[in-house]
Amino acid sequence: xxxxxxxxxxxxxxxxxxxxxxxxxxxxxxxxxxxxxxxxxxxxxxxxxxxxxxxxxxxxxxxxxxxxxxxxxxxxxxxxxxxxxxxxxxxxxxxxxxxxxxxxxxxxxxxxxxxxxxxxxxxxxxxxxxxxxxxxxxxxxxxxxxxxxxxxxxxxxxxxxxxxxxxxxxxxxxxxxxxxxxxxxxxxxxxxxxxxxxxxxxxxxxxxxxxxxxxxxxxxxxxxxxxxxxx
Numbered sequence: 598x599x600x601x602x603x604x605x606x607x608x609x610x611x612x613x614x615x616x617x618x619x620x621x622x623x624x625x626x627x628x629x630x631x632x633x634x635x636x637x638x639x640x641x642x643x644x645x646x647x648x649x650x651x652x653x654x655x656x657x658x659x660x661x662x663x664x665x666x667x668x669x670x671x672x673x674x675x676x677x678x679x680x681x682x683x684x685x686x687x688x689x690x691x692x693x694x695x696x697x698x699x700x701x702x703x704x705x706x707x708x709x710x711x712x713x714x715x716x717x718x719x720x721x722x723x724x725x726x727x728x729x730x731x732x733x734x735x736x737x738x739x740x741x742x743x744x745x746x747x748x749x750x751x752x753x754x755x756x757x758x759x760x761x762x763x764x765x766x767x768x769x770x771x772x773x774x775x776x777x778x779x780x781x782x783x784x785x786x787x788x789x790x791x792x793x794x795x796x797x798x799x800x801x802x803x804x805x806x807x808x809x810x811x812x813x814x815x816x817x818x819x820x821x822x823x824x825x826x827x828x
Contacts, residue, residue: 601715604645605629606636606662607677608654612700616649619704620711633657637665645672647715649707650694652678652685660692667693671743671756673714677702683792690793691800693756695783731766733826734811738763747808754804757782761797765814765824774821798822 603625605616613629620627630639633654640648648666652659663674675696676689686697695714698707731738737746740763745752754762761782765773773781775794783793802814815825 600626601647602626602628602643602645603647603649603711604636604639604643605649606631606633606639606654606659607649607651608632609651612651612677615704616707619708623708631655633659633662636662640666641669647672647711647718648674649711650674650676652676652680652689660688663689663692663694667756673718675707675710675714677707687792687796690757691755691796729767731763733766734809736766736805736808736812738766745804747805752804758797758801758804761794762801762814762824765822769812769824769826772817772820772823778821794822 601624603616603620605613605627607613607616607629608631610631613631617627617629628639628643628645630636631654634656636648636650636654637657650659650662654662659676659678663676666672666674671693673695674693675698676694677698677700678685678689679700681699689697695718696710698710730741735748737744738759739745740760743756743759745754745759745762761778764778764782778794798814798816805814810827812824812826815823817823
């Protein structure tokens with residue numbers, strides 16, 4: 598935790614003060630800002646290890662803040678919001694958030710989630726599998742560069758979609774349940790809802806359609822998904 602920096606972007610001064618006091622006692626360095634524009638600017642200047650991001654913000658909402666951070670960085674983001682609809686949670690995930698915590702939250706649980714996301718991120722950056730560039734017919738996947746190439750051309754892709762594709766391709770021909778994918782790619786049972794994985798697979802298929810007839814992102818009905826190499 599030493600030298601680990603947290604950026605809190607929340608317009609509620611009481612929430613900011615609570616988070617700052619708690620996490621500083623835990624040994625983190627904490628910076629708080631109260632609007633979306635300041636949030637994006639502070640992210641670029643402060644270079645935090647993790648962001649705690651509210652959705653309802655003045656000047657620029659949390660969705661846009663998340664988008665703009667993801668344009669320049671893959672640092673982890675945990676959304677903390679009073680919005681409890683599944684739609685909002687899935688949207689946060691699609692925009693690249695690593696977790697979604699509903700207000701009012703238990704600060705000890707939030708702390709545990711922060712530690713889990715940071716631990717997973719740091720492990721992610723050092724494992725051999727993550728540094729390996731995966732290549733098959735007309736596809737190249739690099740987590741080191743966070744880059745997907747189809748037929749030699751770079752394709753824009755959100756971080757979690759890339760991580761899911763990389764994981765399945767690295768473990769080619771092996772079937773994973775939705776719960777296993779939530780655990781392996783997101784690191785926890787996100788929302789307890791298989792829609793999380795289904796949404797990402799659907800979007801991946803839209804990007805991959807027509808790329809090759811030598812592999813397929815396949816649904817194994819009643820089980821889950823796999824990246825299958827075709828004979």
